[in-house]
Amino acid sequence: MSARDIPSRLVPGVIYALFENRDDPTSFRGLVTCPGDAASAASSGQDPASAPRLAPATSARKALNIFKHTQARALAVVDAAGCFAGAVTRQDIEQALGRRARRLLREARRANRALAAERDRLLAWSSRLGSLHQASRELLNVLAHTSLETDLLHAGLDALRHLLLARYAAIGILDDSGGMKSFIHVGITEDAVREIGTLPEGKGLLGAVVADNVSLQIDDIARDPRSVGFPRHHPPMRTLLAIPISISGRVYGRLYLSDKQDGQPFTADDSLLAQSFARSLSLVLDNAREIEVVKSAQQELAHMANYDTLTQLPNRVLLVDRLQQALLRAQRQSTSFAVLFVDLDNFKVVNDTLGHSKGDDLLSGVAARISGALRRGDTVARFGGDEFVVLLPQLDDPEDAAKVAQKIMQATCRNFAIAGHEISVGASIGVALFPADAENAEALLSCADAAMYHAKKLGKGNIQFYSEEINSQAHRYLRLEKHLRAAVKNEELSLHFQPQIDGETLEITGMEALLRWHNGEIGSVSPDDFIPLAEETGLIVPLGVWVLHEACAQARRWQLAGTPVRVAVNLSGRQFQRHAEPSVLATVIAALAQSGLPPNLLELEITESIMMEHLDVTLETLEALMNTGIRFSVDDFGTGYSSLSYLKKLPIHTLKIDRSFVRDITSDPNDSVIVAAIVAIAKQMNLGVIAEGIETATQLQCLRDLDCTIFQGYYFSKPLDAAAATQFLAQGISGRP
Numbered sequence: 001m002s003a004r005d006i007p008s009r010l011v012p013g014v015i016y017a018l019f020e021n022r023d024d025p026t027s028f029r030g031l032v033t034c035p036g037d038a039a040s041a042a043s044s045g046q047d048p049a050s051a052p053r054l055a056p057a058t059s060a061r062k063a064l065n066i067f068k069h070t071q072a073r074a075l076a077v078v079d080a081a082g083c084f085a086g087a088v089t090r091q092d093i094e095q096a097l098g099r100r101a102r103r104l105l106r107e108a109r110r111a112n113r114a115l116a117a118e119r120d121r122l123l124a125w126s127s128r129l130g131s132l133h134q135a136s137r138e139l140l141n142v143l144a145h146t147s148l149e150t151d152l153l154h155a156g157l158d159a160l161r162h163l164l165l166a167r168y169a170a171i172g173i174l175d176d177s178g179g180m181k182s183f184i185h186v187g188i189t190e191d192a193v194r195e196i197g198t199l200p201e202g203k204g205l206l207g208a209v210v211a212d213n214v215s216l217q218i219d220d221i222a223r224d225p226r227s228v229g230f231p232r233h234h235p236p237m238r239t240l241l242a243i244p245i246s247i248s249g250r251v252y253g254r255l256y257l258s259d260k261q262d263g264q265p266f267t268a269d270d271s272l273l274a275q276s277f278a279r280s281l282s283l284v285l286d287n288a289r290e291i292e293v294v295k296s297a298q299q300e301l302a303h304m305a306n307y308d309t310l311t312q313l314p315n316r317v318l319l320v321d322r323l324q325q326a327l328l329r330a331q332r333q334s335t336s337f338a339v340l341f342v343d344l345d346n347f348k349v350v351n352d353t354l355g356h357s358k359g360d361d362l363l364s365g366v367a368a369r370i371s372g373a374l375r376r377g378d379t380v381a382r383f384g385g386d387e388f389v390v391l392l393p394q395l396d397d398p399e400d401a402a403k404v405a406q407k408i409m410q411a412t413c414r415n416f417a418i419a420g421h422e423i424s425v426g427a428s429i430g431v432a433l434f435p436a437d438a439e440n441a442e443a444l445l446s447c448a449d450a451a452m453y454h455a456k457k458l459g460k461g462n463i464q465f466y467s468e469e470i471n472s473q474a475h476r477y478l479r480l481e482k483h484l485r486a487a488v489k490n491e492e493l494s495l496h497f498q499p500q501i502d503g504e505t506l507e508i509t510g511m512e513a514l515l516r517w518h519n520g521e522i523g524s525v526s527p528d529d530f531i532p533l534a535e536e537t538g539l540i541v542p543l544g545v546w547v548l549h550e551a552c553a554q555a556r557r558w559q560l561a562g563t564p565v566r567v568a569v570n571l572s573g574r575q576f577q578r579h580a581e582p583s584v585l586a587t588v589i590a591a592l593a594q595s596g597l598p599p600n601l602l603e604l605e606i607t608e609s610i611m612m613e614h615l616d617v618t619l620e621t622l623e624a625l626m627n628t629g630i631r632f633s634v635d636d637f638g639t640g641y642s643s644l645s646y647l648k649k650l651p652i653h654t655l656k657i658d659r660s661f662v663r664d665i666t667s668d669p670n671d672s673v674i675v676a677a678i679v680a681i682a683k684q685m686n687l688g689v690i691a692e693g694i695e696t697a698t699q700l701q702c703l704r705d706l707d708c709t710i711f712q713g714y715y716f717s718k719p720l721d722a723a724a725a726t727q728f729l730a731q732g733i734s735g736r737p
């Protein structure tokens, strides 16, 4: 309205806006209120146009200031273009300010609450991190161990399970080929684990974690399409969190947890914690693997440092070490041991003519043969070039060292087939003994070396001991063997015969054939010396063939001369061995056939130990022989195993009471008890008895009193050569002076 239009009666409480022109908002003049209203702007008497105006952007504070100074009731708001926008009162502004303050307060309160929640969350997070840290620390403890210890992993896993409030947690660790190496689990029984069965890695839900090296978080296994292939027998599970255990792309296995106790799905935080744990674990596994790699490299290095690469034999370093050990032990136990220095004889020639690679083949072959000639516990080392050193840590007798040296010699002398060539090398061997020759490792080695040089000088293929005395002793043994080998061919053997007499009738019931050996160089050797040697070396087999032929031939001569007598031949266990060539059966049959001797004039003496050691072969052979009509006696009865069961099984005719029981029979009551027992057994089983080694009349009387009837011994006759035995037979016992 214009000034003119101001109504004379203004309504109280209403604010009137005055305009020059009612249709033009820019012609605003001022505000007018009823004069009765409290403090009014543009009150009557004052020009409303002089009252201050507010711009629309005027702050509430400035507007209140203006109200304060003008005492106006209302102020007009006019924009920059002079257009009237409206009117505001002080109360309007105060109310608006109040509303804003309340809103801000509300917002501040809300923000405070959010801050408190965030703080709680962070606190919980940090305590979980602390627990995880603890779990990881436990896990990292494993680092201190060379191999992963399951119980440590178990403890770590259990800590994680508690932390994440999971019902079930497991770690599967893979081997290099991707198979499950170990499966550690908590919250589930062994039985349930067995129920799960094994699922090939790379397949199924958890397989994918390993195959693709990705984490998996599933809220409901039953509904999730990714769960296809979840083990059928797996105990029920709802939620799942599975994390690969990997480092730098290498997957060592996986970790998984399931079913939170509060029934909620796993959260992103849970996943972060589990991942952090899996990272620690992968570090541990990676470290363990690295330790393994280093260890195997160390082992390889240690092997290289101690073994010869060509022959795989211990090298000089390891040999010296073993020598030291042998030395300490021998010193402690006051025993002795031997060091053999073996040098090949013709190696250089082979190497020069066939080349180094063939030389290497030969060395490997020699190494294998020397090893084969030794017993467990002995050491053969490659000392260098074509030199080998053998350590015999346990030695009862220097002769044993000679035997081993001889075996090595024979092993190296046999031909080697190298690249289509038959090569023979042979060796020179030097032997030193502890403590006789030297008392430390180095000195022993140089003694053996010196002995080897001496052997070389004496001609190739020689064995020499360092000490002259032992050397001659050992050589006597070696010489014995060498000569025994040639004894049959050189006709140095003969048979002596010892009569077996019936005490009642004084009839000669048999003749035991006893082997004699006389060598031009070494003289006569007792069977007690050469029979064991022949058995050890296997020479007893050819000797036994000779004895059987000779004994049968002699018995046949006696039969033809009209004094038939049964001849008893001793057999050795070696002759019964399955691989003995020729077999004892073939030999007996040939000897009988060649001599024409009736089988009932041949008796074979076998010791108890032969029967026990080779029972199956012996039984077979004896049965075959018995069918020919040959008789058997058990020699040295009572000294062996004395297991009587075999007596029933075998076709035995006679027991020979060992001469050790006869020797003291007059003075030792035990002996007469034993003899009485043997006689009783024989009677019971319907066997004959021969008492051996009768030297005196009192012994004879004692045996007679015990019911013995057949006797053999010096009292009647010493073993006689063939001529004397023939004469003895012709004269008979009664014809003797």
Ligand code: C2E
Residues within 6 Å of the ligand: 498, 513, 514, 515, 526, 527, 528, 531, 544, 547, 570, 571, 572, 605, 635, 636, 659, 692, 693, 694, 695, 712, 713, 714, 715, 719
């Ligand atoms: P053996 O079979 O028990 O032979 C009996 C041994 O007692 C013989 O010793 C014999 O000479 C000896 N002897 C006999 N009567 C008396 C006596 O009254 N007093 C004493 N002190 N000794 C007596 P020998 O001939 O020295 O033979 C020893 C062992 O050598 C034999 O014991 C036998 O086991 C073995 N032997 C002998 N010849 C052969 C053979 O051709 N082959 C086999 N494998 N072993 C044989």
Ligand code: MG
Residues within 6 Å of the ligand: 512, 570, 605, 635
């Ligand atoms: Mg005998």
Ligand code: MG
Residues within 6 Å of the ligand: 635, 636, 656, 658, 659, 692
């Ligand atoms: Mg005997």
